[in-house]
Amino acid sequence: MITIKKSIILTLSLLLAFSAAAQTTWYNPVEEDFPVIQNQGWTGEIGKSYQRLPDRAKEVVRKNVWNLSGNSAGLAIHFYTNAERIEVRYGVNGTLAMNHMPATGKSGVDLYAIDPDGRWRILTDKFAFGDTITYTYGNLKQSDYHKKGFEYRLYLPLYNSVTWMEIGVPDSAAFSFVPVLKEKPIVVYGTSIAQGGCASRPAMGWTNILSRKMDLPVINLAFSGNGPLEKEMVDLISELDAAMVVYDCLPNMGYLTTDEVKSRTAYGISAIREKSDLPILIVDHIGYRNAGMNIHSKESADRLNIASREVYDSLKAAGVKDLYHLHQDSIHFPDDGCVDNIHPNDLGMQVYADAYEKMIRLILHMPAGNSATTRPVSQRREPDIYEWKKRHHDKLAAIELNRPRKVIIGNSIIHYWNDEPGRTNGPESWRTLMEPGGFFNLGCGWDRIENILWRVYHGELDGYRAEEVILMIGTNNIGLNSDKEIVEGLQFLLTQITARQPDAVLKVVGILPRRSAEERITELNKQIAAMSEQHGWLFIDAGERLTKNGRIDESFFTDGLHPNEKGYALIAPLLVP
Numbered sequence: 001m002i003t004i005k006k007s008i009i010l011t012l013s014l015l016l017a018f019s020a021a022a023q024t025t026w027y028n029p030v031e032e033d034f035p036v037i038q039n040q041g042w043t044g045e046i047g048k049s050y051q052r053l054p055d056r057a058k059e060v061v062r063k064n065v066w067n068l069s070g071n072s073a074g075l076a077i078h079f080y081t082n083a084e085r086i087e088v089r090y091g092v093n094g095t096l097a098m099n100h101m102p103a104t105g106k107s108g109v110d111l112y113a114i115d116p117d118g119r120w121r122i123l124t125d126k127f128a129f130g131d132t133i134t135y136t137y138g139n140l141k142q143s144d145y146h147k148k149g150f151e152y153r154l155y156l157p158l159y160n161s162v163t164w165m166e167i168g169v170p171d172s173a174a175f176s177f178v179p180v181l182k183e184k185p186i187v188v189y190g191t192s193i194a195q196g197g198c199a200s201r202p203a204m205g206w207t208n209i210l211s212r213k214m215d216l217p218v219i220n221l222a223f224s225g226n227g228p229l230e231k232e233m234v235d236l237i238s239e240l241d242a243a244m245v246v247y248d249c250l251p252n253m254g255y256l257t258t259d260e261v262k263s264r265t266a267y268g269i270s271a272i273r274e275k276s277d278l279p280i281l282i283v284d285h286i287g288y289r290n291a292g293m294n295i296h297s298k299e300s301a302d303r304l305n306i307a308s309r310e311v312y313d314s315l316k317a318a319g320v321k322d323l324y325h326l327h328q329d330s331i332h333f334p335d336d337g338c339v340d341n342i343h344p345n346d347l348g349m350q351v352y353a354d355a356y357e358k359m360i361r362l363i364l365h366m367p368a369g370n371s372a373t374t375r376p377v378s379q380r381r382e383p384d385i386y387e388w389k390k391r392h393h394d395k396l397a398a399i400e401l402n403r404p405r406k407v408i409i410g411n412s413i414i415h416y417w418n419d420e421p422g423r424t425n426g427p428e429s430w431r432t433l434m435e436p437g438g439f440f441n442l443g444c445g446w447d448r449i450e451n452i453l454w455r456v457y458h459g460e461l462d463g464y465r466a467e468e469v470i471l472m473i474g475t476n477n478i479g480l481n482s483d484k485e486i487v488e489g490l491q492f493l494l495t496q497i498t499a500r501q502p503d504a505v506l507k508v509v510g511i512l513p514r515r516s517a518e519e520r521i522t523e524l525n526k527q528i529a530a531m532s533e534q535h536g537w538l539f540i541d542a543g544e545r546l547t548k549n550g551r552i553d554e555s556f557f558t559d560g561l562h563p564n565e566k567g568y569a570l571i572a573p574l575l576v577p
């Protein structure tokens with residue numbers, strides 16, 4: 001009888017296991033029809049693998065560099081899903097851990113969600129290391145806005161080479177990979193520190209932290225013990241169409257003479273400058289943690305920093321532009337920031353990333369303030385109507401094909417004026433006034449001030465010279481932010497627009513009146529008008545035409561917020577006099 005019971009239990013267990021497996025659909029990133037492995041640099045050449053360098057580099061770089069390029073440091077996979085459970089399984093071909101770096105950092109993965117308001121959310125649950133490594137994330141919440149889930153970003157191992165990988169979700173869940181981003185990346189060439197040693201998990205490598213902070217692709221070309229600013233790597237890097245290049249190589253250059261350090265630093269700069277005027281950032285050695293008590297350690301780091309700074313100072317004096325230097329003192333590296341004498345722990349990685357963010361925001365002209373309205377974030381609030389990031393990339397492609405003379409930027413009031421199939425609230429006024437006026441629609445439904453700041457920072461006003469820019473934004477901040485934060489955010493945004501389109505006439509349209517918020521918006525628009533006048537921006541109060549006795553005239557609106565055709569017909573002549 002006991003034997004029969006055991007057999008029944010075993011059979012039921014197998015059936016349950018089979019049932020659970022059958023309910024999971026597995027997706028292989030390298031089997032997708034389009035490239036999905038982010039931050040590779042040479043995506044077209046590397047193809048469907050988790051390498052960081054193209055195959056031709058094997059004949060150029062040293063063997064150690066080539067072998068380390070198989071480590072997936074900095075690589076990531078982005079996808080959308082509404083799954084309540086996500087599983088990741090994969091294999092690696094190296095040892096799982098090191099003496100000073102746990103398996104979760106050397107060989108693990110990290111998963112983050114980006115919610116509809118652009119906030120990053122870390123996922124942690126169960127993991128197991130073996131021949132097949134598995135991570136399981138269960139009981140996942142659903143979006144408060146829609147049923148299409150979240151955007152996810154999966155960070156790959158820092159110090160191991162992925163041989164295969166699959167992502168599994170319940171077969172009832174939606175799932176789609178995000179194609180490789182076309183945005184120009186930050187390229188980092190460095191040592192074990194930049195590769196990620198010794199973070200506790202992949203997302204805590206400073207290049208990955210920086211990527212989240214800036215929401216920009218960062219290509220990690222750092223090689224443990226093998227990043228001494230070599231000509232072969234510099235020549236490869238010079239091929240990339242990057243936003244900027246970072247050289248953080250000094251910790252691996254201690255075996256070189258001072259003249260060799262200077263020569264390699266000079267070549268690293270000149271090789272890039274011969275092909276491009278992109279910014280170059282030279283970074284100091286942070287020094288060794290025992291430098292306060294060890295004379296040799298201090299002298300070693302100081303020698304390298306002095307040599308590198310001399311080259312930087314000389315080239316700056318010679319007129320080399322867009323060349324920058326991150327000083328050791330500006331990093332503020334803490335004594336407790338390492339696991340040993342040089343490799344950062346998570347605290348050290350965060351300090352590194354903070355210092356880099358501060359410098360790179362200055363270099364790339366992407367400042368961020370302290371309030372929510374002055375910190376750029378993405379959004380995904382209504383994917384049932386349109387995908388926000390897809391629209392952004394489609395607009396960039398359209399701008400590349402046909403440089404606009406005039407642009408109008410805003411939220412759904414602009415977007416749905418006449419720029420979303422199946423949802424146009426004012427097609428006639430757009431056709432007869434805005435289109436002949438030469439306006440290009442850069443509206444996005446549900447946008448707030450900080451979302452437009454993200455779009456401005458990510459290229460929507462770059463690469464062309466507009467005659468006129470019209471901004472109408474702020475109504476979606478009404479329920480979340482104070483009047484002070486809204487005005488501050490608008491001023492911050494308008495300053496960034498002016499920096500990118502200095503020759504354009506900039507018009508600021510006041511926040512349109514909306515049901516049950518008329519009084520507040522009237523007072524808020526007075527503050528916006530005063531701020532605009534102070535900075536020389538033209539303020540337009542279109543709301544006066546849409547109210548009656550201090551309340552909105554419902555005949556001009558579809559829902560108390562969005563104008564209808566009659567409402568747009570009153571607004572358009574103010575924008576195109």
